[in-house]
Structures are given as structure tokens and as C-alpha cells.
Amino acid sequence: MTRALITIGDPSGIGPEVALKAIHKLINENTDFVPILIGDETVIKKAKQEFNIRENLSRWGEKAQKDSISFVDAGIIKTDNFQVCKDNKISGKASFEYLRIAWDMLRNNSGDCLVTGPISKTAWALAKIPYKGHTDALSDLSGEETCMLMCAESLRVLLITTHIPMKKIWEYITVNYLFSSTKLTAEFMKKFTGITNVRIGFCGLNPHAGESGNIGTEEIDIIKPAIEKLHNHNFCVSGPYPADSIFKSSLSHNLFDLIVSLYHDQALIILKTMFFEKLINITVNPSGWIRTSPGHGTAFDIAWKNKADPSSMAEAIKTAVEMARK
Incomplete structure (x- = not known):
């Protein structure tokens, strides 16, 4: 046993x-x-x-x-x-x-x-x-x-940053770190879920995922290049999507196997509100x-x-x- x-x-x-x-x-x-x-x-x-x-x-x-x-x-x-x-x-x-x-x-x-x-x-x-x-x-x-992977029912959410002050998230929200942590998590999931082609959706950082650069440019400057790099390594990835709707869309239409969230409360507010009794944390590792x-x-x-x-x-x-x- x-x-x-x-x-x-x-x-x-x-x-x-x-x-x-x-x-x-x-x-x-x-x-x-x-x-x-x-x-x-x-x-x-x-x-x-x-x-x-x-x-x-x-x-x-x-x-x-x-x-x-x-x-x-x-x-x-x-x-x-x-x-x-x-x-x-x-x-x-x-x-x-x-x-x-x-x-x-x-x-x-x-x-x-x-x-x-x-x-x-x-x-x-x-x-x-x-x-x-x-x-x-x-x-x-x-x-x-x-890496920290939060799971509840069909939602699996990678937290790019965890227990750090908001003003320090810029040390982690880089093209290379988004790429490496997402790649590690997707490969970990393949081993334990049996999903061979993990469908990944990225949250945007700014409201409305930046509105084409009109409400911040991090989506254009950082997130999209990381997504492109993941594409080039044959990962099934899309986004960035507005963080206020991606979770609902994924639950309703089974869009993603993995959602990438850029900071702790971006994901945990929705997860703890909807799934407090079922929510678990998995430590991703190589x-x-x-x-x-x-x-x-x-x-x-x-x-x-x-x-x-x-x-x-x-x-x-x-x-x-x-x-x-x-």
C-alpha cells in the first residue's frame, strides 16, 4: 500500500x-x-x-x-x-x-x-x-x-509568483521565468495526469489583458514573447486572456488543462471563493x-x-x- x-x-x-x-x-x-x-x-x-x-x-x-x-x-x-x-x-x-x-x-x-x-x-x-x-x-x-500548482475540480492553476510583496513580482515576471516555470509544470502534469498535450492558457497582468497596450504593455512586452517561446517548443498555449473571465470560461467550456496566473491573489481569490473545501496545493518539481x-x-x-x-x-x-x- x-x-x-x-x-x-x-x-x-x-x-x-x-x-x-x-x-x-x-x-x-x-x-x-x-x-x-x-x-x-x-x-x-x-x-x-x-x-x-x-x-x-x-x-x-x-x-x-x-x-x-x-x-x-x-x-x-x-x-x-x-x-x-x-x-x-x-x-x-x-x-x-x-x-x-x-x-x-x-x-x-x-x-x-x-x-x-x-x-x-x-x-x-x-x-x-x-x-x-x-x-x-x-x-x-x-x-x-x-513551483506552486493549485488544483480544484477541473482547474489547475500555476502561480508564477507566490508569497512575495506585489512590488517584487517584477523580479519573476520575465520572459525566461514564465517560459521555464510553465514548461516545468506542463511536463510535471504529463507525468501525473496522463495528458499528453497540456492545453495552457495565460492570464493577462493588466485589466482586460492590457487592451492591446492601452492599459499597460506587459502583455505585449513579456507575456506574448513567453507564449511564443513555448509555442516554439511545441507546447499548446494561448493568451493572454483577461484574468476576470478566463477561469469562468475554462470551467464552462473545458478550455484549458493549465491556467498560468501571474500573482498569488489573481488566482486564489476565485479558487478560495468557489472551491475552499476542495482546493489543494501541489509542489511541482523536476x-x-x-x-x-x-x-x-x-x-x-x-x-x-x-x-x-x-x-x-x-x-x-x-x-x-x-x-x-x-
Whole structure:
């Protein structure tokens, strides 16, 4: 069976709850996988009790009963009286350690895919973790270029820029970067979706995709040359299209297998509004290792109150397991 390495994310947030609830849900649905939780034993056991998870827990490597949940103890948080519902240094340190352990296990073939619970970028900063999120941390850990691919139902959206200030997006919106990141993502999709000729549609940057240069020239100067370069490498690509209509058009008429979005909120506003419970994040990479995550954050306002919906986490786990079988 497929071994899914699942980090609990920031222990102060909803990560432990959605991880355990999602695993419980998938076990009840007879999903063919072996869940391996990576977190702190104290946090995992507290979450099991708080959220009435009936499956037994066992340390990874010990003989486990059927439908039990194995876990790896990171050894950071040693008491169940840890701070919750708030950014803090210890939770930041712990959540990064969970990722590091899980990555080492994936790299050493102790798991087939990786699913990460939501973390707080503020907590990572408090703990002096030098990354803005999982995607760039995994780029450093793997030594490879990574891209963020957001997926919900039939929409797959590449984010050219992710967790950076708007004023810095110009460092990434270049012909060469648009070309290389789109090419990498399309090739990654071919491997895991079976789509041999990925249909790609580009968002414009400016309102109305620039209106032929009357509302900005980035479409003419940057986006169209990148599209032409992709054409020259035999990719099926078109655009740029107005960002306020491309998503609706694609959903209604099945126009694209991949939409290229130029900045974070250009895509995430529509995706989180329409598909919050189904949205997942996939890390694109050249080697084909598998990492997914739910498309939501730590939700400190409802953390540890038994209110979190595990649907997105369950979708992330199912997707990772399916990808690992390709």
C-alpha cells in the first residue's frame, strides 16, 4: 500500500485536527494507503482525544494493528500544555522540524508521498526559519526548482509568483521565468495526469489583458514573447486572456488543462471563493517527488475547538496517494 507521510502543520492551528480527521475519513472510505503522521507525540495524542478519533496510534516502526495510525515523534513539544490559537516561536520551530523529518523520510524511501499540514509563516519567522512557506523550503531541501500548482475540480492553476510583496513580482515576471516555470509544470502534469498535450492558457497582468497596450504593455512586452517561446517548443498555449473571465470560461467550456496566473491573489481569490473545501496545493518539481497540502491556512480563530473541516486535507491526501501510484 502507498505510504503517505503526513505532517500535522503548526500545532497551534487546525493542522492536527484536520490531519487526524482526514485520515479517519479516508480509513472509513477504505482508501488503500498507510498513513504516517509526523508531529509531536504529545500534540497528536491530545488531538486524538480532543477530536474523538477512534483509530489507535502506534509509533512508526512498531507492529501496528489494522486501521491504526503510525506516528513519528519529533520531540520538540513535550507537554500537552502548549500554546494554541496564536503564533509562537515553539510552534514555528516544531512545524518546520516536522517538514524536515518528513522530507528526509521521503528522500530515504520511508514514504511514497508527502502531505503537509498548514503552517504559519509568522511563526516560522519568529523561529528564525528563513522561508516563506513549504514550497520554497522544499526547493532548498531538494536543491531543485519548485513551483506552486493549485488544483480544484477541473482547474489547475500555476502561480508564477507566490508569497512575495506585489512590488517584487517584477523580479519573476520575465520572459525566461514564465517560459521555464510553465514548461516545468506542463511536463510535471504529463507525468501525473496522463495528458499528453497540456492545453495552457495565460492570464493577462493588466485589466482586460492590457487592451492591446492601452492599459499597460506587459502583455505585449513579456507575456506574448513567453507564449511564443513555448509555442516554439511545441507546447499548446494561448493568451493572454483577461484574468476576470478566463477561469469562468475554462470551467464552462473545458478550455484549458493549465491556467498560468501571474500573482498569488489573481488566482486564489476565485479558487478560495468557489472551491475552499476542495482546493489543494501541489509542489511541482523536476524529479517528480510528490508533495501536496490543503489550500487553507492555520485558522487560529477556530483551532482546537472541533470546528475545522478536514475536506481539503482529505483531498490532498487522496491526490498524493493517487499520484504515487502513477
